[in-house]
Amino acid sequence: xxxxxxxxxxxxxxxxxxxxxxxxxxxxxxxxxPALLTESDYTLxxxxxxxxxxxxxxxxxxxxxxxxxxxxAHAGFFGIGAYVTGILTVDHDWSFWAAFVVSVVVTAxxxxxxGLLALRTKQEYFAIYTMATGxxxxxxxxxxxxxxxxxxGLIGVKLPEGGDLVDFAxxxxxxxxxxxxxxxxxxxxxxIRRSTVGRTLIAIRTSEDLAKSIGVNVGLNKxxxxxASTTIAGTAGALYATTMGxxxxxxxxxxxxxEMLMFLLIxxxxxxxxxxxxxxxxxxxxxxxQDFQAYRFLVIGPVxxxxxxxxxxxxxxxxxxxxxxxxxxxxxxxxxxxxxxxxEGDGVVPAQRAAVPPALTKEAR
Amino acid sequence: MDLFLQQLVNGLALGGVYCLAxxxxxxxxxxxxxxxxxxGALYMRGAYGTYYAMTALGVPYVAPIGIAAVVLAAxxxxxxxxxxxxxxxxxxxxxxxxxxGAMFFFQSLIQAIWGADFRQMPSPISGTLSLAGAxxxxxxxxxxxxxVAILALLAVFMKRSVHGQSIEAIEQDRxxxxxxxxxxxxxxxxxLGLAAALAAVAAGLVAPLNLLxxxxxxxxxxxxxxxxxxxxxxxxxxxxxxxxxLGIAExxxxxxxxxxxxxxxxxxxxxxxxxxxxxxxFSPAVSR
Numbered sequence: 001x002x003x004x005x006x007x008x009x010x011x012x013x014x015x016x017x018x019x020x021x022x023x024x025x026x027x028x029x030x031x032x033x034p035a036l037l038t039e040s041d042y043t044l045x046x047x048x049x050x051x052x053x054x055x056x057x058x059x060x061x062x063x064x065x066x067x068x069x070x071x072x073a074h075a076g077f078f079g080i081g082a083y084v085t086g087i088l089t090v091d092h093d094w095s096f097w098a099a100f101v102v103s104v105v106v107t108a109x110x111x112x113x114x115g116l117l118a119l120r121t122k123q124e125y126f127a128i129y130t131m132a133t134g135x136x137x138x139x140x141x142x143x144x145x146x147x148x149x150x151x152x153g154l155i156g157v158k159l160p161e162g163g164d165l166v167d168f169a170x171x172x173x174x175x176x177x178x179x180x181x182x183x184x185x186x187x188x189x190x191x192i193r194r195s196t197v198g199r200t201l202i203a204i205r206t207s208e209d210l211a212k213s214i215g216v217n218v219g220l221n222k223x224x225x226x227x228a229s230t231t232i233a234g235t236a237g238a239l240y241a242t243t244m245g246x247x248x249x250x251x252x253x254x255x256x257x258x259e260m261l262m263f264l265l266i267x268x269x270x271x272x273x274x275x276x277x278x279x280x281x282x283x284x285x286x287x288x289x290q291d292f293q294a295y296r297f298l299v300i301g302p303v304x305x306x307x308x309x310x311x312x313x314x315x316x317x318x319x320x321x322x323x324x325x326x327x328x329x330x331x332x333x334x335x336x337x338x339x340x341x342x343x344e345g346d347g348v349v350p351a352q353r354a355a356v357p358p359a360l361t362k363e364a365r
Numbered sequence: 366m367d368l369f370l371q372q373l374v375n376g377l378a379l380g381g382v383y384c385l386a387x388x389x390x391x392x393x394x395x396x397x398x399x400x401x402x403x404x405g406a407l408y409m410r411g412a413y414g415t416y417y418a419m420t421a422l423g424v425p426y427v428a429p430i431g432i433a434a435v436v437l438a439a440x441x442x443x444x445x446x447x448x449x450x451x452x453x454x455x456x457x458x459x460x461x462x463x464x465x466g467a468m469f470f471f472q473s474l475i476q477a478i479w480g481a482d483f484r485q486m487p488s489p490i491s492g493t494l495s496l497a498g499a500x501x502x503x504x505x506x507x508x509x510x511x512x513v514a515i516l517a518l519l520a521v522f523m524k525r526s527v528h529g530q531s532i533e534a535i536e537q538d539r540x541x542x543x544x545x546x547x548x549x550x551x552x553x554x555x556x557l558g559l560a561a562a563l564a565a566v567a568a569g570l571v572a573p574l575n576l577l578x579x580x581x582x583x584x585x586x587x588x589x590x591x592x593x594x595x596x597x598x599x600x601x602x603x604x605x606x607x608x609x610x611l612g613i614a615e616x617x618x619x620x621x622x623x624x625x626x627x628x629x630x631x632x633x634x635x636x637x638x639x640x641x642x643x644x645x646x647f648s649p650a651v652s653r
Contacts, residue, residue: 124398124461
């Protein structure tokens, strides 16, 4: 943690310790979960699924949270990742790891190519364009039965090969595998967020024209952010396929994109821990509300609307704001309040450290 | 030839429905500058509203559509007040996300009331018309006539009435229009109400031919978006031409190629057009 600090050293350090502490608590809980849940394979599987969704949500965070482009093709690439792994391991008897690598490469390449066309469009056109792209992926997967088995889906996707070291038939092994990938995603997000790349993307989100005027290559950066998001989606898709063992066309449906969007929105767009918080919260809330499956969106729908209106940066963003308010006040007495009030967030650090001119860091909320 | 004629009529009927839905979406885009992703959900509610008024209240056919249109107009106004008005100064992504939230809400509301199963609405107008060897159901003829009549009325409303002209003024220049005394809030409410009512009429007209389900709006959403992008976001004549073109193209493709192709036409068209012209086919060259 030797980041350059240009302003507000003390508050930044204080909130950094806070975040570090909370991060450690979160990591311990996630790492220890299998030990606590030896009795309940079901809960562990549910948590594994939540990890996979969280990874995919991190992908969406890159393009929507940082860059401010609403891509509705996300589940399409999630589906491509899942189906490449599924088809190669089931129908062509590839090993999981080989198929996994191909999945990642395929989603990176298709994402890059799709981005070349999609990013010519802007704003609402981009959202509509990507929604159509995602729907075409869904149509291809559900109709091209010769290859994808259509509506029947693929059964018996291979588990990862662990050699003599790990047996991935063990739910806890799968869990740790997904957790490892999630850790990479979190670290990458954190690293991007504090790097020039992250600031560039945030500048694009705030205003493309302004970013252009200070010499940012908007096209290239958007292109890279889009490809990164599809690659992460594809990785998550491949993990989904092997974790579930079964995949159907619905993994690539537009509704899946909407669900990931909801995870991201509730957790906090453009934050480091938002996707994990949002995903786990919603997945477990849904689990609790299983008895009224049909009605859950009666609650969730208005919650989404209210969040967008009142707390557009989600839970993580909201706490970030609270922390910022208290940490900025120099009095020692307030520090205690901060510790009890905060849940997550990378504090006020990025906002204060931003290299772009003040006009750009000020969020147009 | 019989088959061709039959499919032409089917395509025109389908196109009429698309037009009514697309015109509303296009108006909303013109005035509020947002693609309302919940438009399909409004259409779906219109279908269920018609269904309810017809089966439970037992009123004859034209009245249920009217009831559904009035109810949906109120829903549209409510949406403007509760969702889009508070977000008027937010980044554009937030409107779309809020609209998705509204869509989820509408879908599960309908599912909670009527269940997720498909429902069949009894056909109020039965019988077919034999025309040059083709069998054409009266329902489709009613749809075409009604759609054309409503579109004509809408054109008169837009061009001749003060309200219509104020909608157009806001579309052209929001600030300028408010300077000359047009209340943009009122126009926004009027537009969303009108759009929701048009969607309800479209749904009510086609409901006897299709099955009803809470997710029926999702597929329509994509198609009407394709239409208004094809015709230029915010352009009414564009939406009308685009609606009929897509309807006929789908009907023809399903007979002469395959149903899968007919389903995909809208999306392929959408992706193709935007790949060549990122701001739509008939949009002005200058970006706003």
